[in-house]
Amino acid sequence: MEVLLLGTGAADGWPNPFCRCRSCVDAADRHEIRGQTAAMVDDVLMLDCGPEAPRAAVxxxxxxxxxxxxxxxxxxxxxxxxxxxxxxxxxxxxxxxDVIGPSDALDVCRPWVGPDDPVRFVPVVAGDELPVGEYTVRVLPAQHRVFRDGDAVLYDVTGPDGSRILWACDTGPLTVSWFDAVRAAAFDAVFLEETFGDRTDLSSGHLGLPEFAETVEALRGCGAVVDSTDVVAVHLGHHNPPIARLRERLRHCGARPGTDGEVLDMGSGSSGSSGSRTLVLGGVRSGKSRHAEELSAAYESVTYVATGGTREGDEEWARRVALHRERRPETWVTIETADVAQALREATEPLLIDCLGTWLTARLDVHDVWNGGDVAAVDADIDELLDAWKACRVPVVAVSNEVGSGVVPATASGRLFRDLLGRLNASVASVSDSVTLVVAGIPMRLR
Incomplete structure (x- = not known):
């Protein structure tokens, strides 16, 4: 199953358009604008369809x-x-x-459908199990209501490839007996709402961070969440702390925030991880590496692929490397290698690659291009990297230098490096799920 997150925000999105709180200002400054939560599975099945979802898909x-x-x-x-x-x-x-859901939700839809429109309404209640095309759907109760008890549900969806997800949005804290229905489910991914952060006083029909953590713990206790399950927080609102802090809070309970436009690929031998590919571009001292680290902070274990290696006798470079290491959590593992393709192919936990510019420099050195060596061999290395990037089955973030905005380099070698890196960045971007440009410390999402 492939799941595209069309939105990951609460009813008012995040940031709230009318708010100046610290959380909203931070989200706006980062250009992390979350729409109302919805998702699309394999381009044929939608999970909720709020007013923002159709345009988000386009x-x-x-x-x-x-x-x-x-x-x-x-x-x-x-x-x-x-x-x-x-x-x-x-x-x-x-x-x-097929429009499937509680009767009250279907009644809202009926006036919008003409007598000859090819639409079939399928009412369901908690406890139902039904085939939906090639999918098997189990309907679960939600601790949430619109008009009356029972008019809101959650979904347990199994795909034709055997992968299985839980769509748990919207709901308040679930009863102890609820977890019996998903015992030993071993979901590939769980999409669980986390609306209110630490403001647990606002509604009993949603989860804040404490209740979210308790729900994840209960899901682990009954075998619904296992080590390979990707636990994704959705329906995120501005009562949460700024996103960098939220990532850290969620990581402690083995979860992470979802991102609008994120694609999760499950089944067919994957371990349930998203396999999402993110490219972060920026100039020198733009904050690109720090932003990439913030994105990766959602995962407790990360392999940091340092492509620059060590430089004997270069104290300034050593200080740079030491500064980067001090910022990384103790649970991260660092490997220094120029064989990024191998690291991508063999990865079993999330990767952070920093950076593609130094990787390209190493490939130019290996093939002695500066002294008239074979540029075609570098092109072959880039093709190998791209193949490994596309095939990587774990979440990966790569950092690269944006060098195309300055003056034309004065030397032939400088122009060659600029041109090759520009083509490399464009090629990686074309097969990435998300691309961000960081300028003056401000990340701007390009895709």
Whole structure:
């Protein structure tokens, strides 16, 4: 199963458009703008469809033309934008759409569907199990309500490849008996809401950080979450601490925040990790490495691939390396190697590669390009790196220098390096799930 997160924010998103709190200002400064939580599975099944979800799909390069099933959790407006059914009726998709959910949610949809529209409504209640195309869906109760008890549900979805996910949004703290229904499920991924941070006084129908941690612990205790499960916090709101601190808080309970546009690839022998690929670009002292470390901080164990190695007798370089090491958590492992392709192929835990510029320099040295060596051999190394990057089955963040914005280098070797690095960055970006440019310490998402 492939899961695309169309949004990971609460009903008001994050940042809240009307708020100036520290959390909202930090999110806006980072250009981390989260829309209302929804997801798309294998381009054919949607998990919730709020008013922002259709446009988010287009923004992330997807079409809804092939969507055949929508699983609605409840009728709150951030999870259900029924107007999408009207827009769909203006286009002949050539197939029937199943809209599945609690009866109250379906009733909200019916006025938006004409008598001849190819839409089929399938009401469900907690405890149901049903085939949905090639998927098996189990309907679970939620501690959440719109109008009455039982009008909100959660979903346990098994894909045709055997991978299995839990969509647990929206819900408050779950009862002890609830966990019996997912005992030994060993989900590949769990998408669990975490709306209120430390403001647990705001609603009993959502989770804050303490309740989120307790829920994850209970899921581990019943075997629903195992070591390979990717636990992803969604429905994130501005009552949470700024994202860097939130990543650290979630990491302590074995979870991480989801990101809008993130793609998770599960099943077919994967270990349940997302395998997401992120490229972070920036100039010298732009803050690109620090931002990459913040992105990787969601994981307790990370392999830091240092491509620069050591430089005998260079004290200034040694100080730079020492500063980077001091910033890394003690649970991270550092390897110094120029064989990045091998590191990508053999990785069993998340990677942070810093950086592709020094890797390219090492390849130019190996092939003696500065003295007229074979540039084609460097191109072959780049192709090998790209193949390993695309095939990597663990989350990976790579840092690279952005060198195309300055003056034309005065030397032929400088121009060669600039051109090769520019092509390398463009090639890696084209096969990455997320690309960020860091300027003056401010990360700007390009994809």
């Amino acid at each position: 923004r992330f390069g997807r079409t809804l033309a092939d969507v055949r099933h929508i699983l609605l959790t409840h009728a709150h407006t951030d999870h259900l934008g029924p107007q999408a059914l009207l827009f769909r009726s203006w286009v002949d998709t050539g197939h029937t759409l």
